[in-house]
Amino acid sequence: MTQAPQTIEPSDEPTPRQSEVLDAVLALLVEGRDALTMTAVARRASCSKETLYKWFGDRDGLLTATVRWQASQVRAGNFDRQRLDAAALRESLERFAANWLHVISSRTSIALNRVAVGHAASGKSNLGGIVLANGRFAIGERLKPLLEAARAAGLIHFDEAEEAFRTFFGLVGRDVQIRLLLGDRLEMTEAEIARDAARATRQFFALYGAKEAPALTAGQV
């Protein structure tokens, strides 16, 4: 054999051609004009349905691969481990918050979460679990080291990093995600995201800061 771009069953990386197919799925999902059907995917990706089934097994496999593909593209940068003072912590938290708000308010994330929520109802194929693992839990695992480093540096106080993170999560997201998932028109402009990120960070410092919150950046409410 020359090469075998066969089934993508495991968590392999997709081939370039397979990525094109997954991008087509995302495009259809975001457009949302009509329901995501295998025929539509095949037409959009200029491939045959037979190929779809050969590569991804079935419709759920295609959706799962799409979620993983999307998740692999939004890996946000980590924080700078060096020189962790109050200002650096604050900036890292704001970056995390702004990045998270960007993700959950993106049309792609909304569409994918809607599919996953719908799937969680029927129980089959752990799509919801995958979305959670790559969203809520992934960001938690990336943020907790920062929180713990900050605690070690005496910048903040908490008992459980998990609890501190969940509070931060709530302060950042508030009602944004559920409103967007339920179809509420909610403008999340760049400026709005920046303001929300700054506010959430400021409130987080107010709750967990060891002493005073670091100096506010310009444009605070």
Next chain:
Amino acid sequence: MTQAPQTIEPSDEPTPRQSEVLDAVLALLVEGRDALTMTAVARRASCSKETLYKWFGDRDGLLTATVRWQASQVRAGNFDRQRLDAAALRESLERFAANWLHVISSRTSIALNRVAVGHAASGKSNLGGIVLANGRFAIGERLKPLLEAARAAGLIHFDEAEEAFRTFFGLVGRDVQIRLLLGDRLEMTEAEIARDAARATRQFFALYGAKEAPALTAGQV
């Protein structure tokens, strides 16, 4: 004519028999064993499909009526307007928080929200808007008067009641709703809800309290 329990098109109250049908829908939704199909509803409610269509128009009408029916049953009591001191405010907030956590972690709410989220994707029939109006926005409109009364009494400080409420919403719900919607196993016991409600209220006071937070109740973290 004797009586005409015809179409329930507007926001009328359902007849007792119609309520039975809507309860059947909720039961099927909560069980979640299989997709909610008109045939299944008819069988479960011991009524004919023809009657379903006569009463509710179509499947969306049935779902809409079900959401309204469920919402009409969870109207939580308002707060006591008299004697608004710090302790009363604190207790009201905790009650709101605990009630809200109860609602969003109930199997009924989860199932209904999943349906509404799925529907928001396809765009037709404003199910998501109805859920939002009876959930997120209804509680906001009921809580904001309390917040404003508390501000008038000098117990808390804020500029916009909406912003203060959204912060409270985030502190209470955190990641609970999205995790439940995505199928995460998340035990929300009575004790856990009470603890979360107390924590969220305490944090809210820390952020918006005029002076010191009122005395903590027993069992604080």
Next chain:
DNA sequence: CCCGAACCGTAACGTACGGTACGGTAGACG
């Protein structure tokens, strides 16, 4: 040049389900 693998495009199949039609029954009313 020939062969087979991979793939495209499309037709076909089976089923699930929303929606409709129809026959049968129980009770209200004259």
Next chain:
DNA sequence: CGTCTACCGTACCGTACGTTACGGTTCGGG
């Protein structure tokens, strides 16, 4: 008792869609 209304149960229809099958094309290897 006759009739009408509301309703139940069920058969039926049309369509959408997941899945499979098949013919045709391209391309790399022998």
